[in-house]
Amino acid sequence: MAMALRRLLLPLLLLVLLGLRPQSCVASGGGGGEPAEFEIPRDGSVLELDESNFEAAVRAAEFLFVDFYAPWCGHCKRLAPQLDEAAAVLAGLSTPVLVAKVNADKYKKLGSKYGVDGFPTLMFFDHGVPSEYTGSRKADVLVENLKKLVAPDVSVLESDSSINGFVQAAGINFPLFIGFGMDESLIVEYGAKYKKKAWFSTAKDFSEDVMVVYDFDKVPALVSVNPKYNEQSVFYGPFEGTFLEDFIRQSLLPATVPINRETVKLLKDDGRKVVLTILEDESDESSLQLIKVLRSAANANHDLVFGYVGVKQWEEFTETFDVKVSQLPKIVVWDTKEEYEVVEGSESFIEGDYGSQVSRFLEGYREGRTTKKKVGRGSPTLLGLNAVYILVLLVAVLVVLMYFSAQGEEDHQPRRAHED
Structure with a gap:
């Protein structure tokens, strides 16, 4: 009798023990139960995710940055050490960002769900809401960009020390706006x-020393600081209508913009036409004098952006404006797309009185004494002349590869890779 009872109780005991077994910390629950809780690592490493734990990680992390990669992708391999470096810093922030990666060539369902059509594709998840990240992939700049994304839209500063802390934490890669004596509601939309x-940010309490540092003498005042270009300006209103946003939008760029691959994108987003000065070398003494004059002109002509570029610094870009070195400096008005205008009688400048020459150029432009021309050999926002040749060569190589693939020489054609 006792033996029969033990035989009956033993299976029941095993079932009870199995029911009490702890659940995995990295996998989703199955069978209709609650999903298991994801354990966020604290060591600052890049976490490898897959289809079994990806959604749990998205739910668990307030801020998640994901690299959808492929093992064969060269760009992905070059990105990996940058992510390793950034992950350690991002994990230590007061608002940490978890960095992870997914082999989207293997886990194609995940890649398809989030619109991955090339490698690497970088996604930022803000409380589970995804958006594609297209900014710099260099570790230091990546950290600054993500710090910006996780920060409040508008920070409220209560003292001189909090103002200093805000400025130091912001770094130099973005402009700063500090509303002294301003109600937060005035700028929360633009934040x-x-x-x-x-x-x-808005500063509610500050000393006279701060007023001296930021060069304002009454409130409310919105101070714009562009630390990267060592520029600062003050807006006293009016705060109604479009005046406030116009000031913010115009202050996103420096008074005179050095043209490079990064700033070309900003100019396109800005929407204003660009008074573009093409120099032989933007670092020589004569060019620096002209740039100083352009900065003064920019302060009086806010409906235009003033930019400059040297042939020595970016030859491919300058070639698209039919540049001849003997005619430099050359100044045009560029629409940031496919057209630019030349002012009659002011096609180029001679060294000397740059102030009067810039004034005559602007006067001629305002009066409509211009000739429109097409940007040569493709838009400079996309490809220069040499890059076009390279593209043609790559297309030719691709056609040859496709031909041999059709002949059975190759049995796999990977998806395209996103370029740096």
């Missing part, structure tokens, strides 16, 4: 709208 492009 959200321009979140990816600038830092926003």
